[in-house]
Amino acid sequence: MTLSHRLTRRSLIAAGLTCAFRPLAGAERTADGFRIPQAGGELAFPAVHGSHPDHRIEWWYLTGHLFAGGRRFGMQAIFFRLAQRPVLDDANAAFGDSQLYLAHFAVTDVAGGRFLHEERLNRQGWDAGARVGDLELWNGNWSLKRLSGLGSLEDHGSMRLMGGVRSEAAVDLVLETAKPAVRFGRDGVSRKGDEPAAVSLYVTFPRLKARGLLRIDGRDLEVTGSLWMDHEVSSSQLGREQVGWDWVSVQFDDGRELMAYVLRKPDGSPDQHSTLAWIETDGRVAHRYAGEFEWEPGGIWESPETGGRYPIRPRFGSIDPTSGKERRFSLRPVMEAQEMTGGLGGVAYWEGACDVLDEAGGEVGRAYLELTGYTGDDLQKRLRGD
C-alpha cells in the first residue's frame, strides 16, 4: 500500500488543500466530489493501468532488484498523481493546476555502498502527466509507458521505464510480465481504515522481468532483474488512528510472492486493517488479515541524517497456503542507509532492498521493505491535521 498517508498529507501541504475526509456512508463520492473505489466492479483493460483523475490519489510504484555480472542494485521508481479537484479540465494546458505529480527515483548500489535518490514535483501540464485510458506516465525526463499486451489481469504484456537519479545514474528498462497481475483486497477493494472512503483499488504486477541498461559511475551496464509494481487508486486511504506503517514485497525463489503491510496505531500496536497476502505461482491470492499473521520489528538502524530509528530487520510469519505449514521469515537489508530523506519538504522514510531468509537462515528470495513514521513525531503531526 506504500506511502499513501504520507503522500496524501504531503500533497495536502504542497497544494494547500483542505482535506475532506467526510464521505457519506456507502457513497460513491467523497464530500468534495472525488470517486470512491467500489467493491466488485469490472476492470477495463488497459485503462485500469492508466490514470483515474476522478480519484484523489493514485500511484504507480516500482521496486526491484537488478544484476549486471556480479554487481547487484536495488531500484525504485515511483509516480504519484495528486488531484486538486475531481475533474481533469486542463488536460491541454501547458501550466495546469488540476493535478500535481510527485515522483521519486532511487538506486541502491550495493558494491559501491551508495544510495542515490531524487524526488520532484510538477504540475499538470507540459512536463508531467498521466494518460487516461492507458498506461503512460511522465514527469520531467522520467517515464513509464505500456508497450504491449496487458489486456487483462492475466494477459502478458510489456512496458518501458526510463529514469534515473540526477546525472549520477540512469535506467532504461523493458519490463515484461512474468506472472499475471493481481487485485488485492476483499471483493476487489483494499480497505485501509474504518472510514467508508478509506479504500483503494490495488492492482499489482508481482513479478516483472526487467532487461536493459543501467548507467552508473559513467558506464553503461547491461542489466537483468525482477521488479514489483503496485498501482493503487483511492480518494482517501487511511484512518485517523494510524501513525505509520511497515510494508514489504517479497519475491521468493520458488516463483511465489508475498506482500504485507502493518498499519501502526499511536500505541505501536497493529491496526486491524493490516494485511498479508500470498501470491501462488499461478497468480491466485491468499489474504491473511490482522491476527492471522505475525510481524515483529527488529534491528534498529539510526539515520545519521534525520535521526530516524528504523527497525530494518523485521521478522514475520504466516501459514503457507500451499503447504498449510507455519512459515517464518526474516529480512536482511543489502545496505543500511537506504533512507529517502524527504527533500521537497516531505517526511523521511526508509525504503530498501533486502534479502529474505527462512527459519534456517537460508536465502529464499528478495524483498523491498518500506518503513514510515519513524522520524520522531513529524508524520503524526501532519496526520493530526496540522
Next chain:
Amino acid sequence: MNGSPAEARWLVLLLRQTTWRHWRRRLGSTLLLVGILAHGVGVFLSIRLASRAAVSGFSLFTESLTGESDFLIRPVSGDSLPEMSAREVRQRLGALPVAILPVVEATAVEVAQTLDAAEPGPLRLLGADLVALRNAAGDSVPEVSGDVGLGRDDQAFVSPDLASRHGLSAGSVFDLSINERRVSLRVAGVLRNDPLRPAVPPHLLLMDLPGLQQLVGRPEKLSRLEIRVADGIDAERWRREARRILTSAASDQGWRVETPEDRREAVAKMSRAFRLNLTVLSTLALLVGVYLIFQALEAAVVRRRSEMAILRSLGVGAGTIRRLWLLESTVLGILGGGLGVWIGWAAAQVTVGGVARTVNSLYHDTATRSAALHPTEAIFGLGFGILASLAAGWLPARDAAETPPAQMLRSGSRARGLAWLARPGWGVVVGLVAFAISWLPPWRNGAGDGLPVAGYASAFLWLAALSMMAGLLFRPLSRWLVGMGDRYSSLVVAGSQLRRPTGRHRLAVAGLVAATGMSAGMGVLVHSFEGTLTGWIGQMLRADLYVAPAAANQAGAGSVLPAAVWRSLAADSDVAGVDTIRRLPVEYGGRTIRLAGSDYHEDAARVMQMRWIEAPEPGRTPQALRAVADGADPPAWINEAMSRRFGLGRGDAITVPTPAGEKTLSILGVYADYSDEGGTVLTKLDRVTEWFGDDGVSNLAAYLKPGVNAEVVRARWQVALPAASIRENARLRADALRVFRETFAVTYSLEAIGVAVAVIGLGLALASLLVERRDELATLKSIGFTRGQIASAAAVEGAVLAAMGLVAGLILSLVLGDLLIRVINRQSFGWTLDYRVPVGLFIGLSLITLLTSATVSAWVGARSARLKGDRSE
C-alpha cells in the same frame, strides 16, 4: 652594493635623512602632488568601476532563485517563444536529466501612491512555474497552493528588499501599472536570499507563470527557456549532448541557444565601444597627473641639487641616488594611488548613474544603481598610480643621479630634459605620420565591433608632434619680446631667456600643449556632439506629444503600448495624426539588432525629417511610401550604425528572421540615428505587425489639431494612462539632452583639472628655472633690478610659455576633435557628427590659462628674488 641588504639599509637611511626632511618641510606641495595623482587615479578608476557596474547590472533574475542555468533558449526574432517550445525541448532531449524552466519576464511600474515615490524605477516581473521551480530552487522559493500564488494573476512574491522598503508582508496589497493598466497585486509572500546565490534583485516580483501571462495579456508566450543539466558524474557529458541536440534544432525552431556566459558577453559587448572610449578619456586624467608629478619631481631635483652633490662627494654612487629617487616616486605612487582608489570609489557612485542611464537607453537593461569597489580594479588603480608615478620620476631620477660631486657643482647646472623635444623639425614628420595613420580602418572583432586603434595611436602621435613643434615658436617670440624691450627691461630679460630655451622650457611648453590640447579637444567633441544632437532632435521631434509605455526608455525592455491603447489615442478628437513605431529585437550577423516598423502622419509638412547619410531617391522616404503598397521586397531604411557595422548601403538587400520566416528587404537609404549604436532596420509598420502577429507599438508621437493646448491633452491622457511616459515636445528634447550631459559630465572635471595642472606645472617649471638661474638673478639685482621687475620678468616669461603652449594646444585640440569625431566616434559607434568649435570655451580657456600663468609666474619670480636676496653674499 647593488641590490644587497646593505644597500637597502643605506637607501632607507638616505630616504629618512634627505627625502623625508624635504617632504616635511614642503608639506603643502607634497600633499598637492599626492592629491593630483590621486585625482588622476580616481577619475580613471571611477570610470572603470562605473562602467563595470553598468554592465554587471545585467543578470538573469532567475539566478538568485535557482543558481545559474546551463543554457538559455531565446527567440531568434521578436521577444517571445511559443509555450509549446518547452515540450518540444523536452521531446528532443528525451531522457537526459535536464530541468527545463520556462520564464516570462515583464516590466511594471510602481504606482507612486502605494510604493515609494522617490524611487520610481521599473519593477521586474518574473513568471516561473512555481511548482517546478522548487525542484531546482528548493526552499528559497516559497511553497505555493491554490490559495497562495499558484495560477494566480493577482498575487506575487516580492524581493526582501522591496518588502522591507515598503513594509510589505504576506497579504499586503499594492498597485502597479502594467501595459498602461493599473492593477492591484496581493503579496503572496516574501522571497528569501540564499547565501549561496546572488541576492534577490531589489526590484523583483515573482509570480506563477500562467498568472503573469494572463496579467500581461500574453497567453501561451514565453520570454525564454532556461535549461539546467542535473549534477552528477555524467553532467558534463549530458551538457555537451544537450547543447548538440538543441543547437542542431535551433534554426528549424527559430531558437537561439546560448549559455548565460554567452549572454553576458553579448550584453557586455553591446556597450564595449562606449566603455572603451570612456576608459581612454579617463586615462587622459592619469596622463595629466603623470605630467605634473614629473614637473614636481624635476623641481625637487633642482632644489635638492646641492644635497645630491654632497651625497656624491661622500661617495654615494649615481645608481644609489637614482634608486633613491625612484623609491621616492614609488612612495608617492602608493600614497596617491591609495587615496585615488578611495576617491575613485566615491566618484563612481556619482558617475554610475549617468553611465548606467546611457547604457540603459542605448544598449540594454541594467538595474545598477551603485558601483562596488571591485578588488581587481582597486589593485589595478593602485598599480596604475605607482606605475604612473615611476614613469614620471624616471627622468628626474636620471637627472639627480647625474649630479656631479659637490666640488664640481656650479650653480646653474641644468637638466637635459627630453632630447626629442629640442627637435621641432621632427615634430612635422611625426605629425605627418599621425595624419596618415588616422585614415587606417578600425580594428574589427568577429562580431563587427570597430575599435579605433589607429585613431587613438594617431591622437598620441599628434600630441607628441605638436609638443615638439611648439618649440618652433621660441625664436620668433623671443625676437619680438626683445624688440618690444626698448621700453620695458623685463621684456628683454624674458626674451633673452627664451632665445636660449632650456630643456625645462620645452618641457613646460609640452606640458601645456598636452593639458590644454586634451581639455579643449574634449570640448570640441562634446560641443560637436551636443550641437549635432540638438539639430537632429530638432528635426526628429516635430510632434506635440510623445507617448511611450512605462519604462520604455530602456533599450532592453520589451514593453509596448497595446493596440487598444494607442488606437484610442490616435482617435482622440484633439489629435490630427500620429506617428507610430514598433521596435523588436532580431538576430542578424551574430548580433542582436532592432527591426523597426513605422507609420507616419499624413501631413508631410509636419512629420519628422530624417537626417540622411545616404538619401533615398525622391519619393522613396518612409514618409512618402507610407500609404504605397510595396512590391516584392518590402522597403527598408537602415541607420548609420547598421550601415557601418555590416557594410550595407542603399541598393543592398538585407534578410532578417521573423516569426513568419526570413524576410528580405531592399535598402532604400541610410539615416543618422544618435539613439542607437547596435543597428536598426526600419520598415513599414504594417509589415512588422503582420510578421510578428502583434499590433502594439513602442512609441507614439501625436500631432494635435491647431489651437489645442498640448499640456491639457497631456494631463488628460496621463490620468487615463497613469504610468505611461507622456511628454511634451520641449520636455522630451530636454530629457534627451540631459542623458547626454550626464554621460559626459565626467569630461568637464577633466577639462577643469587639465587647466589647473598645466598652470601648476608651469609654475613648478618656472620655479626650477629660477633656482637654476641663481647667478643671473644675483647679477640682475646687482645691476639694480627690483624685486618687482624680476617678478614681472618671470610673469612675462611664464605668460609667453603659456601662450606658446596654448597656441599649439588649441591646434592640437582641433586635431584631436577631428580624430574623435571623424575617426573614433564613427568607427566605434557608427555616428557621424558635425564638427563644431567651441569658441567660447577656447577664449575662456586661453584667458584663464594666460592670466593664471602670468600670476603664478610673477609670484614664483617674486619669491625667488626674495630668497636670493636673503642669501646673497
